[in-house]
Amino acid sequence: MSIVESTSQRVSLVGQVVEDLSFDPLGGQRFTAALKGLTKQAYYKDNGYFAFTNLAPGDYTLVLSGERLKTQEIPVTIPAAPIVFDPNKSKLTQLLDHVTLDQPGSNELSVIVKSVNGANNRISFDQAIVPRPINVGAPVLTETVTTALSVRLDPGPATSARLDSLAGINAGDIVRIVRDRSIRMRFDPYATASFKITRIVGTVTVKDHPEAFLQNALVSVTEVNNGAVTVTDVGGANILTAVIDGSPVIVGVDSDLKTIANHNGDYAIYFSNPDITSVTLSAQLAGFQTSTTTIVVTPLTRVRADFQLTKN
Numbered sequence: 001m002s003i004v005e006s007t008s009q010r011v012s013l014v015g016q017v018v019e020d021l022s023f024d025p026l027g028g029q030r031f032t033a034a035l036k037g038l039t040k041q042a043y044y045k046d047n048g049y050f051a052f053t054n055l056a057p058g059d060y061t062l063v064l065s066g067e068r069l070k071t072q073e074i075p076v077t078i079p080a081a082p083i084v085f086d087p088n089k090s091k092l093t094q095l096l097d098h099v100t101l102d103q104p105g106s107n108e109l110s111v112i113v114k115s116v117n118g119a120n121n122r123i124s125f126d127q128a129i130v131p132r133p134i135n136v137g138a139p140v141l142t143e144t145v146t147t148a149l150s151v152r153l154d155p156g157p158a159t160s161a162r163l164d165s166l167a168g169i170n171a172g173d174i175v176r177i178v179r180d181r182s183i184r185m186r187f188d189p190y191a192t193a194s195f196k197i198t199r200i201v202g203t204v205t206v207k208d209h210p211e212a213f214l215q216n217a218l219v220s221v222t223e224v225n226n227g228a229v230t231v232t233d234v235g236g237a238n239i240l241t242a243v244i245d246g247s248p249v250i251v252g253v254d255s256d257l258k259t260i261a262n263h264n265g266d267y268a269i270y271f272s273n274p275d276i277t278s279v280t281l282s283a284q285l286a287g288f289q290t291s292t293t294t295i296v297v298t299p300l301t302r303v304r305a306d307f308q309l310t311k312n
Contacts, residue, residue, distance in 0.1 A: 010054045010055055010056055011055055011057075011078055011097055011098055011099060012051050012052060012053045012054070012055065012097065012098040012099070013051065013052045013055055013060075013062070013076060013078065013098070013099050013101060014049065014050070014051045014098050014099070014100050014101065015033070015049070015050055015051075015062075015100065015101040015102065015182075015183055016047065016048045016049050016050075016102075016107075016180065016181065016182040016183065017031050017033075017048045017050065017064060017182065017183050017184075017185055018048055018106070018107050018180075018182045018183070018184050018185070019184075019185060020184050020185060020186045020187060021131070021195045021197070021272070022131055022132075022195075023107055023131050023132045023179065023184070024132070025046075025047040025048030025049075025182075026048045026066065026185065027048070028044030028045075028050070030066050030067070030069075031064060031065065031066035031069065031185060032063075032064070032065050032066060033050040033052075033062065033063070033064055034062075034063045034065075035052060035060050035061065035062060035063070036060070036061040036062075036063055036073070037061075038060075040052055040055075048182070051098075055078050056078070057078050057079060057080040058077075058078055059075065059076070059077050059078075060075075060076045060077075060078065061073055061074070061075055061076070062074045062075075062076050062101065064183065064185065066185060068187060068188055068190060068191040068192075069185045069186070069187060069188055069191075070185070070186045070187065070188045070259070071188075072183070072185070074101070074103070074183070076099070076101060078099055079099070100181060101183065102181035102182055102183060103182075103183050103184065103255075104176075104235065104236040104237035105176070105237030105238070105239065105253035105254075105255075106182050106183055106184035106253075107178070107179045107180045107181070107182035107184060108134075108176050108177055108178040108179050109128060109130060109134060109153070109158075109176075109177045109179070110174060110175065110176050110177075110234070110237075110239055110250050110253075111123075111125035111126070111128055111161075111174075111175050111177070111250065112125060112126070112172065112173070112174055112175075112241070112248055112249070112250060113125060113169060113170065113171050113172060113173045113174075113175055114126065114171060115171055116166055116169060116170060116171060118166055120162060121150065121162055121163050121164065121165065121166050122160050122161065122162045122163070123160060123161055123163065123166070123169065123175065124159055124160045125159060125160065125161075125175075126159070126249075127157050127158070127159050128157070128158055128159075129156070129157055129158075130153050130154065130155050130156060130157075130158050131155060132155060132179065133152060133153060133154055133155055133179075134149060134152065134153040134177055134178075134179045135149070135152050135179075136148075136149055136150060136151065136152050137149065138177055138178055138179060139176075139177075139178045140161075140163055140164075140175060140176065140177050140178070141175070141176045141178070141234060141235030142168070142169055142173045142174065142175055142176075142234060142235070143173070143174070143232065143233070143234055143235070144168055145167065145168040145169055146235070147163050147164045147165045147166075147167075147169075148163065148164045149161060149162070149163060149164075149177055150162045150163055150164050153177070161175075161177060172248075174232055174234050174239050174241070174250065175234075176234050176235055176237060176239070184255075186255065186256075186259075187268070187270070188262070188268065189201055189262065189266040189267060189268035190266075191268075193270070193302070195272065196272060196300050197270045197271060197272050197300065198270060198271055198272070198273075198274075198276065198297055198298075198299050198300055198301065198302075198303075199268060199269075199270040199301075199302040199303070200268065200269045200270065200279065200281070200295070200297065200302075200303055200304075200305055201266070201267070201268045201302065201303075201304055201305075202219075202266070202267060202304055202305040202306040202307060203261075203264070203265045203266050203267075203306050203307075204217040204219065204261045204265045204267065204283050204285075204306070204307045204308075204309065205265055205306070205307070205308055205309075206288075206308065206309060206311070207308040207309060207310045207311075208308075210308070213261075213263070213264050213265030213266075214261060214265050214285055214288070214309060215261055215262065215263045215264075215265060216260055216261060216285065217260070217261040217265070217267075217283050217284065217285040217288075217307070217309065218258060218259075218260060218261075218282075218283070218284050218285065219258065219259055219260075219261060219267045219269065219281060219282070219283050219307070220257060220258040220259075220281065220282045220284075221251075221257035221258070221269060221279050221280070221281060222280050222281070222282050222292070223242075223278075223279065223280035223294070224242035224244065224251055224276055224278070224279055224280075225242065225243075225244055225275075225276060225277055225278055226278060226280075226294075227242050227243045227244075228242070229241070229242050229251065229257065230242065230248075231254075237253055238253055238254045239253060240252050240253060240254070240256070240257055242276075244273075244275050244276070245275065249273065249275070251271065251273060251276070252271060256269075256271065257269060257271070269281075273299075274299040274300055275299070276297065276299065277296065277297060277298075277299065278294060278295065278296050278297060279294070279295060279297060280292060280293070280294040281293055281294075281295065281305055281307075283307040283309060284309075285309060287311060287312055288309035288310060288311055288312060289309060289310045289311075289312060290309075291307050291308070291309055291310075293305060293307070
Protein backbone atom coordinates (compact mmCIF):
# COMPACT_ATOMS: atom_id res chain seq x y z
CA MET A 1 0.00 0.00 0.00
CA SER A 2 1.37 3.46 -0.92
CA ILE A 3 1.88 6.12 1.72
CA VAL A 4 1.12 9.79 0.99
CA GLU A 5 3.68 12.09 2.58
CA SER A 6 2.69 15.52 3.93
CA THR A 7 5.25 17.37 1.82
CA SER A 8 4.25 18.95 -1.49
CA GLN A 9 6.26 19.80 -4.55
CA ARG A 10 6.39 23.14 -6.33
CA VAL A 11 4.82 23.02 -9.80
CA SER A 12 4.65 24.98 -13.06
CA LEU A 13 1.76 26.92 -14.59
CA VAL A 14 1.53 26.56 -18.37
CA GLY A 15 -0.83 28.21 -20.85
CA GLN A 16 -1.28 29.06 -24.52
CA VAL A 17 -2.53 32.43 -25.78
CA VAL A 18 -4.27 32.85 -29.15
CA GLU A 19 -5.60 35.90 -30.97
CA ASP A 20 -9.34 36.37 -31.25
CA LEU A 21 -11.02 35.74 -34.64
CA SER A 22 -7.90 34.31 -36.33
CA PHE A 23 -7.07 31.90 -33.48
CA ASP A 24 -3.38 32.33 -34.37
CA PRO A 25 -1.02 31.69 -31.43
CA LEU A 26 0.50 34.95 -30.21
CA GLY A 27 4.25 35.41 -30.23
CA GLY A 28 5.90 36.25 -26.91
CA GLN A 29 6.57 39.79 -28.15
CA ARG A 30 2.82 40.47 -28.53
CA PHE A 31 1.66 39.70 -25.01
CA THR A 32 2.84 39.70 -21.42
CA ALA A 33 1.95 37.18 -18.74
CA ALA A 34 2.35 38.15 -15.08
CA LEU A 35 1.25 36.93 -11.67
CA LYS A 36 -0.23 39.82 -9.69
CA GLY A 37 1.85 40.75 -6.66
CA LEU A 38 4.85 38.63 -7.70
CA THR A 39 8.06 39.59 -9.46
CA LYS A 40 8.44 36.11 -10.96
CA GLN A 41 8.96 36.30 -14.72
CA ALA A 42 7.24 34.13 -17.30
CA TYR A 43 9.10 31.99 -19.82
CA TYR A 44 7.80 32.37 -23.39
CA LYS A 45 7.86 29.60 -25.96
CA ASP A 46 6.78 29.13 -29.58
CA ASN A 47 3.10 28.94 -30.57
CA GLY A 48 1.84 31.27 -27.88
CA TYR A 49 2.95 29.27 -24.86
CA PHE A 50 4.07 30.76 -21.56
CA ALA A 51 5.09 29.16 -18.28
CA PHE A 52 5.78 30.08 -14.67
CA THR A 53 7.97 27.56 -12.89
CA ASN A 54 8.54 26.60 -9.28
CA LEU A 55 5.22 27.85 -7.91
CA ALA A 56 4.09 26.99 -4.42
CA PRO A 57 0.53 25.69 -3.96
CA GLY A 58 -1.97 28.48 -3.47
CA ASP A 59 -4.20 31.02 -5.18
CA TYR A 60 -2.84 33.42 -7.81
CA THR A 61 -4.14 36.00 -10.27
CA LEU A 62 -2.78 35.67 -13.79
CA VAL A 63 -2.69 38.94 -15.76
CA LEU A 64 -2.48 38.76 -19.56
CA SER A 65 -2.02 41.97 -21.55
CA GLY A 66 -0.73 43.19 -24.89
CA GLU A 67 -0.82 46.11 -27.28
CA ARG A 68 -4.36 46.63 -28.58
CA LEU A 69 -5.50 43.55 -26.64
CA LYS A 70 -7.95 43.59 -23.74
CA THR A 71 -6.24 42.86 -20.43
CA GLN A 72 -7.50 39.75 -18.69
CA GLU A 73 -7.21 38.80 -15.03
CA ILE A 74 -7.72 35.09 -14.43
CA PRO A 75 -7.84 33.45 -10.99
CA VAL A 76 -5.61 30.38 -10.79
CA THR A 77 -5.28 27.77 -8.06
CA ILE A 78 -2.11 25.71 -7.87
CA PRO A 79 -3.05 22.55 -5.94
CA ALA A 80 -0.71 20.77 -3.58
CA ALA A 81 1.35 18.11 -5.33
CA PRO A 82 1.78 15.27 -2.85
CA ILE A 83 4.74 12.95 -2.98
CA VAL A 84 3.79 9.28 -2.87
CA PHE A 85 6.08 6.48 -1.73
CA ASP A 86 5.48 3.17 -3.48
CA PRO A 87 7.09 0.43 -1.34
CA ASN A 88 6.84 -2.03 -4.24
CA LYS A 89 9.12 0.17 -6.35
CA SER A 90 11.13 1.70 -3.52
CA LYS A 91 10.83 5.24 -4.86
CA LEU A 92 8.99 8.51 -4.43
CA THR A 93 6.66 9.61 -7.21
CA GLN A 94 5.52 13.17 -7.75
CA LEU A 95 1.85 13.16 -8.74
CA LEU A 96 1.76 16.68 -10.21
CA ASP A 97 4.46 18.70 -11.94
CA HIS A 98 2.45 21.30 -13.86
CA VAL A 99 -0.98 22.87 -14.26
CA THR A 100 -2.22 23.67 -17.79
CA LEU A 101 -4.54 26.66 -17.89
CA ASP A 102 -7.30 27.11 -20.42
CA GLN A 103 -10.69 28.79 -20.80
CA PRO A 104 -13.45 26.56 -22.19
CA GLY A 105 -14.91 28.09 -25.34
CA SER A 106 -11.72 29.91 -26.31
CA ASN A 107 -10.11 27.95 -29.14
CA GLU A 108 -12.73 25.86 -30.86
CA LEU A 109 -15.63 25.61 -33.29
CA SER A 110 -19.12 25.59 -31.79
CA VAL A 111 -22.09 24.59 -33.96
CA ILE A 112 -25.72 23.53 -33.70
CA VAL A 113 -26.43 20.09 -35.14
CA LYS A 114 -28.85 20.09 -38.08
CA SER A 115 -28.82 16.37 -38.80
CA VAL A 116 -27.11 13.16 -37.71
CA ASN A 117 -25.96 10.52 -40.21
CA GLY A 118 -25.38 7.23 -38.41
CA ALA A 119 -24.04 5.55 -41.56
CA ASN A 120 -20.78 7.50 -41.41
CA ASN A 121 -20.87 9.05 -37.92
CA ARG A 122 -21.26 12.53 -39.37
CA ILE A 123 -23.11 15.58 -38.08
CA SER A 124 -24.18 18.46 -40.30
CA PHE A 125 -24.57 22.13 -39.40
CA ASP A 126 -25.00 25.53 -41.01
CA GLN A 127 -21.89 26.68 -42.82
CA ALA A 128 -19.13 27.78 -40.45
CA ILE A 129 -15.69 29.16 -41.28
CA VAL A 130 -12.75 27.21 -39.84
CA PRO A 131 -9.84 29.70 -39.67
CA ARG A 132 -7.29 27.14 -38.49
CA PRO A 133 -7.32 23.33 -38.81
CA ILE A 134 -8.78 21.13 -36.10
CA ASN A 135 -6.99 17.79 -35.97
CA VAL A 136 -8.15 14.22 -35.57
CA GLY A 137 -8.72 13.35 -31.92
CA ALA A 138 -9.88 16.84 -30.94
CA PRO A 139 -12.40 16.62 -28.06
CA VAL A 140 -16.05 16.99 -29.07
CA LEU A 141 -18.52 17.91 -26.33
CA THR A 142 -22.27 18.37 -25.97
CA GLU A 143 -24.24 19.02 -22.77
CA THR A 144 -24.19 15.27 -21.99
CA VAL A 145 -21.70 13.57 -24.34
CA THR A 146 -17.94 13.57 -24.91
CA THR A 147 -16.43 12.03 -28.03
CA ALA A 148 -13.71 12.99 -30.54
CA LEU A 149 -13.21 14.23 -34.09
CA SER A 150 -12.30 11.38 -36.44
CA VAL A 151 -11.55 13.35 -39.63
CA ARG A 152 -9.54 16.58 -39.65
CA LEU A 153 -11.37 19.84 -40.31
CA ASP A 154 -9.33 21.88 -42.77
CA PRO A 155 -9.35 25.70 -42.94
CA GLY A 156 -12.24 27.16 -44.89
CA PRO A 157 -16.02 26.70 -44.92
CA ALA A 158 -17.39 23.57 -43.24
CA THR A 159 -20.90 22.14 -43.05
CA SER A 160 -20.24 18.78 -41.41
CA ALA A 161 -17.85 16.87 -39.14
CA ARG A 162 -17.17 13.17 -38.66
CA LEU A 163 -16.98 11.94 -35.07
CA ASP A 164 -15.84 8.78 -33.32
CA SER A 165 -19.36 8.23 -32.02
CA LEU A 166 -22.82 9.76 -32.43
CA ALA A 167 -24.27 8.06 -29.35
CA GLY A 168 -26.40 10.59 -27.48
CA ILE A 169 -26.03 13.34 -30.11
CA ASN A 170 -29.22 14.66 -31.72
CA ALA A 171 -30.36 17.38 -34.06
CA GLY A 172 -30.58 20.68 -32.18
CA ASP A 173 -27.67 19.90 -29.84
CA ILE A 174 -24.88 22.43 -29.38
CA VAL A 175 -21.52 20.81 -30.15
CA ARG A 176 -18.07 22.12 -29.20
CA ILE A 177 -15.15 20.88 -31.34
CA VAL A 178 -12.07 21.90 -29.36
CA ARG A 179 -8.99 22.86 -31.37
CA ASP A 180 -6.72 23.27 -28.35
CA ARG A 181 -6.65 24.23 -24.67
CA SER A 182 -6.00 27.96 -24.91
CA ILE A 183 -6.83 31.45 -23.70
CA ARG A 184 -8.26 33.70 -26.40
CA MET A 185 -7.20 37.36 -26.25
CA ARG A 186 -9.86 39.79 -27.48
CA PHE A 187 -9.08 43.19 -28.96
CA ASP A 188 -9.37 46.36 -26.87
CA PRO A 189 -11.60 49.36 -27.78
CA TYR A 190 -8.78 51.09 -29.66
CA ALA A 191 -7.75 48.24 -31.95
CA THR A 192 -8.08 48.81 -35.68
CA ALA A 193 -10.47 46.26 -37.17
CA SER A 194 -8.61 43.99 -39.57
CA PHE A 195 -11.51 41.55 -39.91
CA LYS A 196 -15.04 41.91 -41.29
CA ILE A 197 -16.82 42.52 -37.99
CA THR A 198 -19.61 44.61 -36.51
CA ARG A 199 -18.17 46.83 -33.76
CA ILE A 200 -20.12 48.52 -30.98
CA VAL A 201 -18.01 51.02 -29.04
CA GLY A 202 -18.80 53.56 -26.36
CA THR A 203 -17.96 55.22 -23.07
CA VAL A 204 -19.62 54.77 -19.68
CA THR A 205 -19.78 57.91 -17.52
CA VAL A 206 -21.72 59.36 -14.59
CA LYS A 207 -24.92 61.10 -15.63
CA ASP A 208 -24.45 64.88 -15.80
CA HIS A 209 -20.71 64.40 -15.23
CA PRO A 210 -19.25 63.29 -18.58
CA GLU A 211 -15.73 63.73 -17.23
CA ALA A 212 -16.35 61.01 -14.60
CA PHE A 213 -15.45 57.75 -16.35
CA LEU A 214 -16.87 54.55 -14.85
CA GLN A 215 -14.07 52.02 -14.93
CA ASN A 216 -15.17 48.38 -14.45
CA ALA A 217 -18.76 48.97 -15.59
CA LEU A 218 -20.11 45.73 -17.07
CA VAL A 219 -21.57 46.12 -20.58
CA SER A 220 -23.51 43.13 -21.91
CA VAL A 221 -25.61 42.20 -24.93
CA THR A 222 -28.92 40.89 -23.55
CA GLU A 223 -30.98 40.72 -26.75
CA VAL A 224 -30.21 40.13 -30.42
CA ASN A 225 -32.73 41.11 -33.14
CA ASN A 226 -35.29 41.76 -30.37
CA GLY A 227 -34.95 38.26 -28.93
CA ALA A 228 -33.34 37.22 -25.65
CA VAL A 229 -29.85 35.74 -25.59
CA THR A 230 -29.90 32.22 -24.11
CA VAL A 231 -26.98 30.78 -22.14
CA THR A 232 -26.26 27.03 -22.25
CA ASP A 233 -23.48 25.29 -20.30
CA VAL A 234 -21.83 22.89 -22.74
CA GLY A 235 -19.00 20.98 -21.11
CA GLY A 236 -18.00 23.93 -18.93
CA ALA A 237 -18.35 26.67 -21.57
CA ASN A 238 -21.28 29.09 -21.55
CA ILE A 239 -22.47 29.10 -25.16
CA LEU A 240 -24.78 31.98 -26.13
CA THR A 241 -27.54 31.52 -28.68
CA ALA A 242 -30.27 33.72 -30.14
CA VAL A 243 -33.11 33.11 -32.58
CA ILE A 244 -32.39 34.80 -35.91
CA ASP A 245 -34.81 34.44 -38.82
CA GLY A 246 -36.68 31.76 -36.91
CA SER A 247 -33.71 29.51 -36.12
CA PRO A 248 -31.33 29.30 -33.14
CA VAL A 249 -27.86 30.63 -33.93
CA ILE A 250 -24.68 30.60 -31.82
CA VAL A 251 -23.62 34.20 -31.17
CA GLY A 252 -20.56 33.50 -29.02
CA VAL A 253 -19.48 32.68 -25.50
CA ASP A 254 -19.78 34.85 -22.37
CA SER A 255 -16.69 36.92 -23.11
CA ASP A 256 -17.87 37.69 -26.67
CA LEU A 257 -21.01 39.56 -25.66
CA LYS A 258 -19.95 41.15 -22.40
CA THR A 259 -17.01 43.30 -21.43
CA ILE A 260 -15.65 45.56 -18.70
CA ALA A 261 -15.08 49.28 -19.35
CA ASN A 262 -11.42 50.27 -19.05
CA HIS A 263 -9.88 53.12 -17.01
CA ASN A 264 -11.22 55.65 -19.54
CA GLY A 265 -14.71 54.18 -19.31
CA ASP A 266 -14.33 52.85 -22.88
CA TYR A 267 -15.66 49.49 -24.02
CA ALA A 268 -16.00 47.53 -27.26
CA ILE A 269 -18.13 44.55 -28.23
CA TYR A 270 -17.81 43.02 -31.68
CA PHE A 271 -19.06 40.04 -33.67
CA SER A 272 -18.85 38.71 -37.22
CA ASN A 273 -22.43 37.46 -37.79
CA PRO A 274 -23.87 39.66 -40.60
CA ASP A 275 -27.45 38.64 -39.73
CA ILE A 276 -27.42 40.57 -36.44
CA THR A 277 -29.20 43.87 -37.15
CA SER A 278 -30.09 45.09 -33.65
CA VAL A 279 -28.88 44.50 -30.11
CA THR A 280 -30.02 45.47 -26.63
CA LEU A 281 -27.17 46.52 -24.37
CA SER A 282 -27.06 46.70 -20.59
CA ALA A 283 -24.54 48.71 -18.53
CA GLN A 284 -24.26 48.16 -14.78
CA LEU A 285 -21.96 48.98 -11.90
CA ALA A 286 -22.39 48.66 -8.15
CA GLY A 287 -23.79 51.90 -6.69
CA PHE A 288 -25.48 52.92 -9.96
CA GLN A 289 -28.80 52.21 -11.65
CA THR A 290 -28.59 49.75 -14.54
CA SER A 291 -29.12 51.34 -17.95
CA THR A 292 -30.28 49.58 -21.13
CA THR A 293 -30.54 50.68 -24.72
CA THR A 294 -31.53 49.03 -28.01
CA ILE A 295 -29.62 50.06 -31.09
CA VAL A 296 -29.87 49.27 -34.78
CA VAL A 297 -26.59 48.10 -36.26
CA THR A 298 -25.45 47.98 -39.84
CA PRO A 299 -23.66 44.65 -40.20
CA LEU A 300 -19.88 44.81 -40.53
CA THR A 301 -19.66 48.50 -39.61
CA ARG A 302 -18.89 50.52 -36.48
CA VAL A 303 -21.63 52.01 -34.27
CA ARG A 304 -21.42 54.01 -31.04
CA ALA A 305 -23.49 53.51 -27.86
CA ASP A 306 -22.53 55.62 -24.85
CA PHE A 307 -23.98 55.15 -21.35
CA GLN A 308 -24.58 57.66 -18.58
CA LEU A 309 -25.35 55.92 -15.31
CA THR A 310 -27.31 57.47 -12.44
CA LYS A 311 -26.11 57.01 -8.87
CA ASN A 312 -28.45 55.10 -6.56
